[in-house]
Amino acid sequence: xxxxxxxxxxxxxxxxxxxxxxxxxxxxxxxxxxxxxxxxxxxxxxxxxxxxxxxxxxxxxxxxxxxxxxxxxxxxxxxxxxxxxxxxxxxxxxxxxxxxxxxxxxxxxxxxxxxxxxxxxxxxxxxxxxxxxxxxxxxxxxxxxxxxxxxxxxxxxxxxxxxxxxxxxxxxxxxxxxxxxxxxxxxxxxxxxxxxxxxxxxxxxxxxxxxxxxxxxxxxxxxxxxxxxxxxxxxxxxxxxxxxxxxxxxxxxxxxxxxxxxxxxxxxxxxxxxxxxxxxxxxxxxxxxxxxxxxxxxxxxxxxxxxxxxxxxxxx
Amino acid sequence: xxxxxxxxxxxxxxxxxxxxxxxxxxxxxxxxxxxxxxxxxxxxxxxxxxxxxxxxxxxxxxxxxxxxxxxxxxxxxxxxxxxxxxxxxxxxxxxxxxxxxxxxxxxxxxxxxxxxxxxxxxxxxxxxxxxxxxxxxxxxxxxxxxxxxxxxxxxxxxxxxxxxxxxxxxxxxxxxxxxxxxxxxxxxxxxxxxxxxxxxxxxxxxxxxxxxxxxxxxxxxxxxxxxxxxxxxxxxxxxxxxxxxxxxxxxxxxxxxxxxxxxxxxxxxxxxxxxxxxxxxxxxxxxxxxxxxxxxxxxxxxxxxxxxxxxxxxxx
DNA sequence: TATCTTCATAACGATATGTTATATTGACTG
DNA sequence: CAGTCAATATAACATATCGTTATGAAGATA
Numbered sequence: 001x002x003x004x005x006x007x008x009x010x011x012x013x014x015x016x017x018x019x020x021x022x023x024x025x026x027x028x029x030x031x032x033x034x035x036x037x038x039x040x041x042x043x044x045x046x047x048x049x050x051x052x053x054x055x056x057x058x059x060x061x062x063x064x065x066x067x068x069x070x071x072x073x074x075x076x077x078x079x080x081x082x083x084x085x086x087x088x089x090x091x092x093x094x095x096x097x098x099x100x101x102x103x104x105x106x107x108x109x110x111x112x113x114x115x116x117x118x119x120x121x122x123x124x125x126x127x128x129x130x131x132x133x134x135x136x137x138x139x140x141x142x143x144x145x146x147x148x149x150x151x152x153x154x155x156x157x158x159x160x161x162x163x164x165x166x167x168x169x170x171x172x173x174x175x176x177x178x179x180x181x182x183x184x185x186x187x188x189x190x191x192x193x194x195x196x197x198x199x200x201x202x203x204x205x206x207x208x209x210x211x212x213x214x215x216x217x218x219x220x221x222x223x224x225x226x227x228x229x230x231x232x233x234x235x236x237x238x239x240x241x242x243x244x245x246x247x248x249x250x251x252x253x254x255x256x257x258x259x260x261x262x263x264x265x266x267x268x269x270x271x272x273x274x275x276x277x278x279x280x281x282x283x284x285x286x287x288x289x290x291x292x293x294x295x296x297x298x299x300x301x302x303x304x305x306x307x308x309x310x311x312x313x314x315x316x
Numbered sequence: 317x318x319x320x321x322x323x324x325x326x327x328x329x330x331x332x333x334x335x336x337x338x339x340x341x342x343x344x345x346x347x348x349x350x351x352x353x354x355x356x357x358x359x360x361x362x363x364x365x366x367x368x369x370x371x372x373x374x375x376x377x378x379x380x381x382x383x384x385x386x387x388x389x390x391x392x393x394x395x396x397x398x399x400x401x402x403x404x405x406x407x408x409x410x411x412x413x414x415x416x417x418x419x420x421x422x423x424x425x426x427x428x429x430x431x432x433x434x435x436x437x438x439x440x441x442x443x444x445x446x447x448x449x450x451x452x453x454x455x456x457x458x459x460x461x462x463x464x465x466x467x468x469x470x471x472x473x474x475x476x477x478x479x480x481x482x483x484x485x486x487x488x489x490x491x492x493x494x495x496x497x498x499x500x501x502x503x504x505x506x507x508x509x510x511x512x513x514x515x516x517x518x519x520x521x522x523x524x525x526x527x528x529x530x531x532x533x534x535x536x537x538x539x540x541x542x543x544x545x546x547x548x549x550x551x552x553x554x555x556x557x558x559x560x561x562x563x564x565x566x567x568x569x570x571x572x573x574x575x576x577x578x579x580x581x582x583x584x585x586x587x588x589x590x591x592x593x594x595x596x597x598x599x600x601x602x603x604x605x606x607x608x609x610x611x612x613x614x615x616x617x618x619x620x621x622x623x624x625x626x627x628x629x630x631x632x
Numbered sequence: 633t634a635t636c637t638t639c640a641t642a643a644c645g646a647t648a649t650g651t652t653a654t655a656t657t658g659a660c661t662g
Numbered sequence: 663c664a665g666t667c668a669a670t671a672t673a674a675c676a677t678a679t680c681g682t683t684a685t686g687a688a689g690a691t692a
Contacts, residue, residue: 001400005321005393006649020670033650035671040648045400048598051457054658057670061410061439062403062600069399072392077321080385084317084361087378094377123377141367282364284378322680336639349681351640356679372690373639 003044003066005073010037011049012070015059090285092121097290098134099126099147101199103273105229106249108147111297115290122286130201135159138278144287146276147294149203149246149269160277162291164298167271168247169207170261174236177262185264187215196232196243197225207269208244214267233259248273251305273298317361319382321389326353327365328386331375406605408437413606414450415442415463417515419589421545422565424463427613431606438602446517451475454594460603462592463610465519465562465585476593478607480614483587484563485523486577490552493578501580503531512548512559513541523585524560530583549575564589567621589614 014023014034024034042049049063059067086092099108104126112124127143131154134146138159149167150156171190179185179193198204212220224235232243237258250261275291277283330339330350340350358365365379375383402408415424420442428440443459447470450462454475465483466472487506495501495509514520528536540551548559553574566577591607593599 001397001404003393003396003400004648005325005389008393008396009321021668029649030651031670032652032672036649039671047400047403047600056659060600062400065399065403065408066396069392069396073321073389076385076388076392077319077324080319080324080382081317083381083385084319084363084378087363087381088317092381284363284376320679337637345680346682347639348641348683352680355640 001045003041007037007041008066008070009074009077010034010070011041011063012067012074014038014057015064015067016071019057086121088285090122090287090289091119093284093286094123094125095145095284095287095290096125096127096143097145097147098129098137098143100130100149100202101128102202102204102229102246102249103147103149104128106252107298107301108294110252111294114297115293119286119289122290124290130203134276138276141278141281144277144283145291145294147273148276149271150274150276151203151271153270156276158278158280160279162275162277162295163272164275164295165248165273165302167269167273169204169211169244169266169269170247170250171242171264171266172236172245172250172259173242173262174238174240175257175260177240177242179242179262180260185262187217187264190242190262190264191215191217191220194221194223194239194241196227196235196241197222198232198244199226199228203269203271204244204246210269211244211266246273248301248305251301251308254308319357319360323353323357324382324386325390325393326350326386327357327379328383328390330354330373331380331383332387335373402437404601406438406601406603407435409600409602410439410441411461411600411603411606412441412443412459413461413463414445414453414459416446416465416518417444418518418520418545418562418565419463419465420444422568423614423617424610426568427610430613431609435602435605438606440606446519450592454592457594457597460593460599461607461610463589464592465587466590466592467519468586468588472592474594474596476595478591478593478611479588480591480611481564481589481618483585483589485520485527485560485582485585486563486566487558487580487582488552488561488566488575488577489556489558490554491573491576493556493558495558495578496576501578503533503580506558506578506580507531507533507536510537510539510555510557512543512551512557513538514548514560515542515544519585519587520560520562526585527560527582562589564617564621567617567624570624 010023010027010029013026014020017023017026020035020038021031024031027034038049045062045066047062048060049066051058051060083092097108109126112126116122116124127137129137129146129148131146131148131150134143134148135156137143138146150161173179179189182189195208198208212218223239223241224232227235229249233253235241236243242262244266247261250259253259275294277287277291326339326343326345329342330336333339333342336351336354337347340347343350354365361378361382363378364376365382367374367376399408413424425442428442432438432440443453445453445462445464447462447464447466450459450464451472453459454462463480466477489495489509495505498505511524514524528534539555539557540548543551545565549569551557552559558578560582563577566575569575591610593603593607
């Protein structure tokens with residue numbers, strides 16, 4: 001015995017409201033439609049669903065039980081509608097982001113948490129990678145957004161780039177590092193300390209090599225490598241080692257008072273942190289919402305950095 | 317955004333089976349119908365439900381979430397169908413029975429439990445009363461069945477009577493009663509002991525009066541009255557009192573070895589235990605199933621009584 | 633590249649859903 | 663116990679859509 005789901009819902013509405021007219025109103029239908037549905041249902045089921053000849057409409061046990069199932073369907077239906085609605089406005093869904101490890105760990109994870117304060121039903125799936133992998137993942141629709149530094153000559157056909165932070169590296173060390181006592185550390189001093197290498201494959205590693213060349217150095221004391229951001233920071237906390245890092249990553253750690261940037265200027269990389277999206281494929285609204293949120297977050301970060309540097313100057 | 321429930325179910329079927337063709341087959345539909353439903357749904361929702369251009373059909377997160385709700389509806393729908401089916405064959409529903417206290421307590425309650433061994437989803441609502449009340453309750457559709465002794469001249473217009481046990485009363489007492497030692501107790505002996513009166517309003521009470529008249533007695537020592545069957549039995553267990561009871565009720569207690577019937581023959585009442593139903597109103601199938609079960613149960617009881625009495629004779 | 637399976641589209645008849653108008657019926661009141 | 667009112671059932675009709683078969687398009691598989 002197959003029962004039309006719509007009929008069950010109408011039955012539920014009638015039982016809930018206690019009348020055909022009210023039930024119809026609840027569903028936004030005319031009374032005769034619901035009335036006919038009930039007749040049909042009774043005929044199909046072959047058993048009475050309401051006790052006859054009583055005006056305060058009273059369901060039979062079978063009618064009541066069937067209505068219970070109708071309630072379940074009604075609930076599922078409403079939840080489905082709500083889901084679609086929330087998805088459309090970006091309040092639910094999944095955002096798959098990929099990015100370079102240091103930025104993700106230092107900046108993006110925090111933004112994810114903040115984003116979900118206003119979008120609790122949006123799930124975020126994070127993965128790591130560098131530009132070539134991320135571009136491939138984007139094109140293969142494995143991620144919705146990539147957040148990574150891109151070279152000005154990187155090619156991204158079919159991708160949309162949104163720059164969110166200029167490239168700027170610093171030499172990082174622990175706050176108790178002896179070089180911080182010097183007024184103007186020289187490049188030669190930098191070579192006196194052990195170094196931590198950025199993750200293999202990262203743009204930072206290339207930047208480190210370029211930095212060495214600019215010092216005229218060919219070799220360097222690499223004492224630790226391969227660690228994630230947290231490993232590197234924890235290593236730096238316990239040794240007078242140096243490493244190269246994006247300025248924003250070091251800045252994000254300022255509250256911890258564990259690492260800081262050496263007051264030496266090193267060349268800017270020809271690169272900028274950017275959000276990458278596919279332009280062709282449709283994106284879930286939540287993805288765009290999240291991208292906007294990240295962009296705003298970094299805009300705020302830029303202002304913070306600016307004000308922080310001004311205050312440091314004043315403080316001098 | 318209102319979503320057609322049927323569409324959700326079809327979506328669920330497709331997601332479950334992993335293909336439009338299989339999903340359609342699962343629902344007993346042609347493939348194009350489901351295909352069109354998916355197109356419509358996607359257009360209405362405004363978001364892709366499946367990732368395009370991948371053959372092992374893969375739902376988007378939204379599609380998957382919507383399908384979850386579809387599963388809920390599908391489950392509710394199937395449960396509703398099953399419910400109707402089981403109701404039709406009498407495997408679910410509610411049976412409202414009314415009856416005289418002693419029969420209900422001694423015989424029917426037990427039958428209810430046995431009935432539900434094969435009909436676990438049938439609920440039984442029991443109530444007490446005597447013929448006039450029960451007849452009224454039946455006509456007012458407050459109960460589906462009445463099980464009570466009826467006089468041959470009782471009128472039951474619009475009611476169907478099914479006799480299930482001939483009327484037969486006995487004098488009951490505890491198994492250690494001194495009268496049981498006598499080979500052939502005389503009526504005069506009966507008057508020497510205190511009596512327990514059957515419930516007020518019961519046919520048994522009338523039978524007791526008739527019995528006294530047949531002995532030529534006008535007065536009797538009523539020492540206890542108003543109790544339910546369990547009260548009466550517990551009273552009898554603790555005193556050498558006598559009472560009048562339907563034979564079947566005493567018989568049903570034989571395993572307990574607490575009360576028994578005195579070997580005195582007393583007049584049969586012009587009455588028989590019967591099942592009463594309304595003939596006009598439709599009855600739930602479970603009601604008829606239960607009535608049949610009760611009839612069979614009493615048929616068995618009659619045989620048991622017969623064999624028991626034969627064995628007692630042999631035992632002499 | 634060729635073939636096969638699966639999905640999308642088209643066309644069409646049948647169903648039943650929703651509407652308004654109207655008749656019936658039960659409940660309430662004097 | 664009428665008479666009145668409100669709610670439900672029925673009738674008639676337009677239309678949406680559901681389900682069908684036939685056919686085209688596209689991805690997978692060899």
